[in-house]
Structure formats: structure tokens, C-alpha cells
Amino acid sequence: MQCIVPWMFTMELKYLVIFAVIDVVFAGKHDIYQGFSVHDVQLRNTADQKILFGMEYQFELDLWEHGMPGQREARVMVSEENRAAFLDALDAEGIEHYVHLTNVPEALEKFDEEQRIWSAGRNNRMIFENFQRYSEINSYIERIAERYPNLVSVVTAGKSFENRDIKYLKISTTNFNDPSKPIYFMNAMIHAREWVTTPVTLYSIYRLVENLRHEDADLRDDVDWIIMPLVNPDGYEYTHTNERLWRKTRSYYPEVNATCYGVDGNRNFDILFNTLGVSANPCAFTYPGHVAFSEPETQYIRDILHEYKDRIQIYMDIHSHGNYVLFGYGDASLTPNAAQLHQVGAAMGAAIDAKKLAKARYYLVGNSASVLYATSGSAQDYGQFVGVPFSYTLELPGYEYSFQVPARYQDQINEETWHGIAASARLAKLYYASRYVPPSPGPSPAAPAPTIAL
Numbered sequence: 511m512q513c514i515v516p517w518m519f520t521m522e523l524k525y526l527v528i529f530a531v532i533d534v535v536f537a538g539k540h541d542i543y544q545g546f547s548v549h550d551v552q553l554r555n556t557a558d559q560k561i562l563f564g565m566e567y568q569f570e571l572d573l574w575e576h577g578m579p580g581q582r583e584a585r586v587m588v589s590e591e592n593r594a595a596f597l598d599a600l601d602a603e604g605i606e607h608y609v610h611l612t613n614v615p616e617a618l619e620k621f622d623e624e625q626r627i628w629s630a631g632r633n634n635r636m637i638f639e640n641f642q643r644y645s646e647i648n649s650y651i652e653r654i655a656e657r658y659p660n661l662v663s664v665v666t667a668g669k670s671f672e673n674r675d676i677k678y679l680k681i682s683t684t685n686f687n688d689p690s691k692p693i694y695f696m697n698a699m700i701h702a703r704e705w706v707t708t709p710v711t712l713y714s715i716y717r718l719v720e721n722l723r724h725e726d727a728d729l730r731d732d733v734d735w736i737i738m739p740l741v742n743p744d745g746y747e748y749t750h751t752n753e754r755l756w757r758k759t760r761s762y763y764p765e766v767n768a769t770c771y772g773v774d775g776n777r778n779f780d781i782l783f784n785t786l787g788v789s790a791n792p793c794a795f796t797y798p799g800h801v802a803f804s805e806p807e808t809q810y811i812r813d814i815l816h817e818y819k820d821r822i823q824i825y826m827d828i829h830s831h832g833n834y835v836l837f838g839y840g841d842a843s844l845t846p847n848a849a850q851l852h853q854v855g856a857a858m859g860a861a862i863d864a865k866k867l868a869k870a871r872y873y874l875v876g877n878s879a880s881v882l883y884a885t886s887g888s889a890q891d892y893g894q895f896v897g898v899p900f901s902y903t904l905e906l907p908g909y910e911y912s913f914q915v916p917a918r919y920q921d922q923i924n925e926e927t928w929h930g931i932a933a934s935a936r937l938a939k940l941y942y943a944s945r946y947v948p949p950s951p952g953p954s955p956a957a958p959a960p961t962i963a964l
């Protein structure tokens with residue numbers, strides 16, 4: 511007996527090693543996308559766009575880009591099972607399409623390889639020059655708050671569904687006590703696969719705290735900032751470990767659905783909830799959740815918006831990709847200040863365009879339903895709804911890479927976007943002057959009652 515146990519152990523180990531090798535050879539990290547392909551679809555008019563959107567759920571499409579009739583092609587990922595029927599359906603409508611990627615796992619592997627080279631290339635990169643993991647990002651946030659206690663405070667909003675801390679920074683030269691200053695609230699990574707977004711928030715922190723430049727002194731002195739770099743850490747980590755193209759949260763409510771995980775955080779807010787641009791299928795990318803604010807991650811944004819709604823002058827929910835500055839409402843109805851919303855958004859887009867790469871698109875600015883597509887339950891709309899005068903969705907560039915923009919572009923995206931953030935902050939601040947009512951000096955002392963002679 512004595513020698514059998516070690517022998518069995520050795521055998522088991524041998525098999526384990528063999529299986530592990532097989533695993534490495536045959537089970538690539540991105541095999542879940544085996545057979546998927548990506549296609550560009552030419553939209554001649556809004557009718558074409560409607561037809562394409564109508565196919566989204568029928569063929570389980572992942573719309574990487576929604577396109578703009580006559581101007582921008584749509585980009586769509588489709589599975590092997592659905593591909594032939596989908597392309598036939600496009601052909602039947604006379605809609606032209608081209609192959610963008612025939613092999614999605616290979617493209618993702620190429621991205622990983624470039625990432626490995628980039629990460630190994632220099633060891634003194636700043637945190638916003640690469641796609642750092644959750645723990646690194648949180649450590650940076652903590653470190654900044656420790657180093658600059660008179661300027662920065664860190665707040666833990668609460669836990670994610672999988673029990674990760676969700677933190678944000680408050681940056682203020684007056685400890686958030688001066689109501690004459692507007693607040694600029696920005697967050698990133700509601701959608702997990704949009705990796706270029708979080709570095710932009712980290713770079714903004716850097717520019718406001720560690721590397722304030724003379725020309726930006728007004729931004730730190732005259733504006734208070736709330737910055738939440740990682741709204742959906744569960745989804746973000748999952749894109750690093752399991753599915754690079756995961757979009758949703760990672761919540762699991764077996765009493766609602768025992769098969770699929772996650773909710774589209776940007777459809778989960780209590781505004782027009784579950785009406786437009788959503789799927790009732792819990793497995794779909796645009797599943798809004800079984801109730802509004804089912805997700806702790808969206809609750810934290812809601813709570814910040816409510817807590818500071820009298821002072822938040824601008825709310826920027828940062829996504830990628832497509833180069834858009836969008837505002838509400840998602841059902842195409844406009845707010846009374848739509849002209850101002852457009853003006854501030856246009857100032858932002860133009861400031862970014864002035865610094866953009868030659869190959870990058872110009873920013874498009876407008877109502878999200880008119881420019882892009884109808885939505886419900888978005889963060890942008892909820893911000894507007896609770897009274898933030900300038901509430902936006904910002905879609906950063908994807909260039910030709912969509913969600914897999916290589917990290918070597920991150921400096922460029924950070925820098926150009928910062929210019930847009932600065933422009934929007936300054937203009938929105940001007941409007942705050944008409945919104946903020948200084949407290950009156952108080953009632954003047956009562957005049958002595960006249961003496962009445964009887």
C-alpha cells in the first residue's frame with residue numbers, strides 16, 4: 511500500500527501535466543469567440559439602420575458600432591450559427607456589407623500580444639498609460655488621497671455585486687464646502703470592455719492633482735470634482751480573465767434567471783426604464799435588469815447625483831467608442847436647455863478635435879437618440895432628469911480597433927480628452943453663475959415698533 515499512493519499521485523500529476531499542455535494548445539484564452547466574425551454594414555438611409563437594428567435580437571448580434579446612414583458604417587459581430595442567415599437577410603434588403611474580422615479570437619490574441627510587449631517595454635509607465643487591473647487602480651486612488659489630504663478625499667461608495675470596493679475621489683481646494691463652485695462629476699467603465707475609458711479619468715486626476723499646469727489653475731480653484739474611475743469592477747476584471755468583450759455587470763439573480771449573468775448598467779437607471787433599446791432576454795447585452803437600479807453599481811451613481819444635484823453642473827459618463835458627445839433624452843425628446851447642452855457638448859468635441867489624430871473621426875454632438883439610437887435607463891438621462899443641467903455620454907475614439915484600442919494610443923486619448931473636459935468645465939461653469947443663488951445676508955434687524963400715542 512505504501513508505494514501505491516505515491517505511484518497514483520505521480521500518475522495523477524502526469525495526467526494533470528498532459529491535460530494542462532493540451533489545454534494550452536487547444537483552449538486559447540479567447541476560444542469563447544471561436545467562429546465569430548465581424549462585419550461592416552453600409553447604411554444608405556435610416557430605413558437600412560432600422561432594418562439592421564431589427565435584426566439585432568433575431569441573430570443575436572453584438573453591435574460594435576451602430577453606424578450613421580450615409581456617413582458611418584455599422585460594425586457587427588455575429589456567431590457562426592447565425593452568420594449565413596444574417597448576411598442573407600442583409601443581401602435580401604440590398605444592404606452592402608464587408609468582412610472586418612474573420613477570426614475574432616486571433617484578433618484578440620494579437621491585442622494581448624501587443625499588450626504584453628507594451629507592458630514589458632518600460633517599467634516606469636504612469637498608471638493612465640496602460641490598462642491596469644482593479645487592485646492597481648484602487649491603490650492609486652488611495653495613494654493620491656493619502657498624499658494630498660488637503661485637496662483629495664477618497665470615498666468608498668460601497669461594494670460591487672462580487673464584493674469589490676467601488677471608490678471615487680473628491681477633489682476640492684475648499685473641502686467641498688463652497689456652494690458657489692460647480693461640481694464636475696465624471697465616471698467611467700459602466701461597460702466593462704471599454705478599456706480606454708478608465709485611464710482618461712485617472713489622467714484627469716493626475717492633471718488636477720499631481721501635475722496641475724498654470725493654465726488649468728482655474729479648473730482646480732473654481733470647480734469641485736467627483737471622479738469615479740471604475741464603476742463596474744466586476745465586469746472589468748471579467749474582461750481581463752474570461753471574456754474580453756463582456757459589457758455588463760456580473761450580477762446573478764437565479765430567482766429571475768438561472769442561466770445568464772449581468773445587467774447593462776447603462777440601461778438600469780430609473781428613467782424611461784425598460785422601454786427603448788433594451789432586450790427582455792437576460793442573456794442579451796442590453797438587458798436592463800428586472801427592476802431599475804437592481805445593480806449596486808448604478809445605485810452608487812444615483813446616490814452621488816442625488817447628494818450633490820444642486821451643485822453638479824456637468825455629469826460626464828465616459829464610454830467608448832465612436833467619437834460622440836451625446837445628451838438626452840434617449841427617446842429623442844429634448845430638455846428646455848437643449849441649445850446650451852449642444853453648445854457645451856460642441857465646445858468639448860471641438861476642443862478634442864483640435865488635438866485629434868489625423869486618422870480619427872471628428873466628434874459628432876447631439877441628442878443620443880437622433881445621433882445614435884434610442885435608449886432607456888441611461889446614466890446620461892438620469893443625470894439630466896434629477897436636475898444636472900449638462901449631462902452627457904462621451905464616446906471616446908475606437909479608431910479601427912473598436913474596443914481593442916492598443917495602449918500605445920492611450921496617451922493621445924488622455925491628452926485630447928482632457929482638453930475637451932477642460933473646455934466643457936469652463937463653459938458649464940459660466941452657466942452656473944445663473945444657477946447659483948448666494949444666500950441672502952439675512953433679514954435686516956427689525957425696526958423698533960413705533961410708539962403710538964393714545
Ligand SMILES: [Zn+2]
Pocket residue numbers: 701704776829830
Ligand atoms: Zn458603453
